[in-house]
Amino acid sequence: MPHSVEFPELVNDLYLRAARGEKVERTPVWCMRQAGRYLPEFRAMRAEHNFFKVCRSPELATEVTVQPIDRYEGLLDAAIIFSDILVIPQAMGMDIEMVPGKGPVFGHPLRTPSDIEAFLVDTKPGFSIDVELKYVYDAITMARHRLAGRVPLFGFIGAPWTLLAYMIEGSGSKTFSQAKRWLWKYPKQTHQLLERITNLSIRFLIGQVNAGAQMLQVFDSWAGELGPQDFSTFALPYLKKIAEELKAHCPDVPLTVFAKGAHYALEELAVLPFDVISLDWTIDPVEARKRVQKAREGVEYNAAGRRRPVVLQGNLDPTILFADPEIIRLRTKEMIEKFGSTGHIANLGHGMMPDHDPEHLRVFLESVKDESTKLCCS
Ligand code: CP3
Secondary structure: OOOHHHOOOOOOOHHHHHHOOOOOOOOOEOOOOOOOOOOHHHHHHHHHOOHHHHHHOHHHHHHHHHHHHHHOOOOOOOEEOOOOOOHHHHHOOOOEEEEOOOEEEEOOOOOOOHHHHHHOOOOOOOOOHHHHOHHHHHHHHHHHHHHOOOOOEEEEEEOHHHHHHHHHHOOOOOOOHHHHHHHHHOHHHHHHHHHHHHHHHHHHHHHHHHHOOOEEEEEEOOHHHOOHHHHHHHOHHHHHHHHHHHHHHOOOOOEEEEEOOOHHHHHHHHOOOOOEEEOOOOOOHHHHHHHHHHHHOOOOOOOOOOOOOOOEEEEEOHHHHHOOHHHHHHHHHHHHHHHOOOOEEEEEOOOOOOOOOHHHHHHHHHHHHHHHHHHHHO
16 A cells, blocks of 8 residues: 555645646756765765665665755755665675775676576565565655655666666676677576566566655666667567556656667657656757657557657756856756757756766756746746
């Protein structure tokens, strides 16, 4: 039974209305990795506690989730639960460390299919993803209370392909040669493992909604490593299953897909039942909107027989936050105008970086507010 009835009333529902494609008074804005190392208050917390300890402690995860909402009071329109996409591989039995300067490192990456049964525990009797990841659910419930309705809260997962790539590669990679070698060498086992990850991910997303998540995002951070043909084979069918199952279980919870680097697949993503498509900065918003609109022609999803609105999220190049404030303002204004006043959720084209200046993020957030208010009222 969802807890939602017990939560404080949502005061700022701008994100939820925009995600439904409704006309809004200004464009909502939030940022991927908005709770992160660019914030001194986050670094202070991390100096005391290791990364996964913060994830596993509902109290600490809640504190970090709320940090940017407090700092940018009134400027952010969504919070995202502090966690990581790698909690699923971890729950499946893989040991992962967050190594400073290096990112996630797996103790025993999957090297051959025999490692699957040797290392993974998710098919063992008694395994439950809801039990393994209860700490995420607890953090969501606590953060939702602590937010007190100021902004709605995102839950998230990593897409199956991105998680599989990490599980085989054992860390980030420039070439993903280990992971891609697997695809060619062991296609059958690859699909079986992608299916397993997909089923756990669906349960985990539903669990997050039951715990209090008000919207969801799927991060396919390594989508761009596949080409169109392999994305269709190894990524898309699993994204489709996730979207279909989530829309069947909780149709009113906005669901976003972020397939970084994969705008070659925009048409294919456009006809899946995701509510929002998040774009990286390498595609022009006008072109993206045209392509999504065209792909949806003749495709009906709405129960009323109406075509779904095109809602896009993004997509300022995160490195523009290294520029002077007047350039940030100008580029944000141009972005807002290109996306238009409806069907847009403002964001960067990828996450905040550790060397970003928090005050430059403030300039971006204020510019979104100013420029979109002008546009929406004109
Ligand atoms: O604020 C938020 O967006 C919520 C929290 C969040 C984190 N990771 C916290 C985090 C979210 C949504 C993620 C998702 C995530 N994790 C992705 C998908 C998004 C993307 O960036 O493409 C990926 C690929 C990961 C895996 C991961 N976790 C990497 C590659 C790293 C290292 C990054 C680096 O720059 O070193 C992490 C660690 C991580 N996850 C940090 C944060 C704030 C920084 C590490 C630290 O605190 O030491």
